[in-house]
Amino acid sequence: EAEVAQSPRYKITEKSQAVAFWCDPISGHATLYWYRQILGQGPELLVQFQDESVVDDSQLPKDRFSAERLKGVDSTLKIQPAELGDSAMYLCASSPGRGLLYEQYFGPGTRLTVT
Amino acid sequence: GQQVMQIPQYQHVQEGEDFTTYCNSSTTLSNIQWYKQRPGGHPVFLIQLVKSGEVKKQKRLTFQFGEAKKNSSLHITATQTTDVGTYFCAGPKDGGSQGNLIFGKGTKLSVKP
Numbered sequence: 001e002a003e004v005a006q007s008p009r010y011k012i013t014e015k016s017q018a019v020a021f022w023c024d025p026i027s028g029h030a031t032l033y034w035y036r037q038i039l040g041q042g043p044e045l046l047v048q049f050q051d052e053s054v055v056d057d058s059q060l061p062k063d064r065f066s067a068e069r070l071k072g073v074d075s076t077l078k079i080q081p082a083e084l085g086d087s088a089m090y091l092c093a094s095s096p097g098r099g100l101l102y103e104q105y106f107g108p109g110t111r112l113t114v115t
Numbered sequence: 116g117q118q119v120m121q122i123p124q125y126q127h128v129q130e131g132e133d134f135t136t137y138c139n140s141s142t143t144l145s146n147i148q149w150y151k152q153r154p155g156g157h158p159v160f161l162i163q164l165v166k167s168g169e170v171k172k173q174k175r176l177t178f179q180f181g182e183a184k185k186n187s188s189l190h191i192t193a194t195q196t197t198d199v200g201t202y203f204c205a206g207p208k209d210g211g212s213q214g215n216l217i218f219g220k221g222t223k224l225s226v227k228p
Contacts, residue, residue, distance in 0.1 A: 031214065042119075042203050042218030043158065056208075056215055091157060098214040103148065103160040 002026040004107030006092050012113045018080035021110045025074070025094030031055075033104065034067055034077050035091040043091055049075060050098050082114045117142050119206050121219035129227050134191040136222035138204035145207055147180060147187045148216065153200040161189075161202075194226050 005024040013019050025032050030051050035043035046065065048056040051072035060067065064083070069075040079086055091109045095102040118141040128134050138147065146165045150158040162171055164180035164187060171178045175198075177190045191198055201223045205216040 033215065040220070042205070042220050044218070045208070045215050048215050093158075095214070101146065101163065101165070102214060103163065104158075104216070106157040106159070108157050 004092055004094055004105055006090075006107040006110055008110055009108060010111045010113075012115065013082050015084055015114050016081040018078065019082050019112065020079075021077045021090050021092075021112075023075045023077070023092030023107060025092070026105055029094035029096050029105070030072070031095045031098045031102070032069055032075050033093040033095075034075070035093065037089040037091055037109070039088075046077070055098065079112075082112075084114050087112055087114045117208065117217055119204060119217050119219040121202075121204060121222050123222055124220065125223045125225075127225045127227065128194050130196060131193050134194050134198070134224055136189050136202050136204075136224075138187040138189075138219055140185045140206050142206075143184050145184070147184075148205045149178060149187075149189055150203045150205065150218075151200050152203065152221070156200075158203060191224075194224070196226050196228055199224060199226050 007022050032049040034046045036046055037043045046060045047067045049069045052069050067077045089109045089111050092107045093104040095104045120139045122137050148163045149161040151161055152158045162178050167184050168182045169180040175192045179188045201221040203218050203221045205218045208215045208217045
């Protein structure tokens with residue numbers, strides 16, 4: 001069964017450093033999402049792509065976070081500089097389309113710890 | 116702003132007991148999805164409800180969508196240790212035109228064998 005791939009699985013970084021996370025969605029899935037999940041909370045959407053275009057980045061802290069999906073396939077989420085409050089699980093998800101009726105397939109996530 | 120709320124936050128049951136989690140939205144939803152996240156895992160899609168008053172069953176799991184499409188529930192009959200995890204409901208953000216979701220905070224279920 002096809003899966004969403006993410007790397008790294010774990011990342012420890014010092015505050016003020018730059019970090020990057022990578023996501024490879026299920027083949028053929030046009031829609032890609034990046035979520036942040038704080039322990040004990042539900043996933044919170046950071047950015048949504050449709051192919052290579054950003055559909056929604058209203059919750060992305062743009063002063064330090066950036067995301068790209070240059071060829072409409074895999075995607076990178078970057079934080080620079082990292083802050084202590086960025087410690088969380090970063091989840092990538094993909095779906096076949098953008099409509100209301102599509103389920104989302106999540107990757108295993110990247111656990112970020114900022115020290 | 117738009118909110119999706121779930122209760123209870125935690126539920127501890129003895130194996131074999133039933134379990135119910137409730138989801139309430141501040142706005143009317145066109146549809147609602149449920150996900151399960153095992154400890155240390157990632158959310159996995161369980162089901163989607165679309166119609167007012169809809170009831171769907173998956174083995175021991177029963178999902179309901181309220182008549183007003185502002186609430187939903189998940190009921191598990193005779194829980195098993197394999198049911199352990201956090202159950203999230205999620206509704207379309209801002210009317211759902213973009214297909215993105217707002218998740219509740221989840222209900223964490225623990226099952227004592």
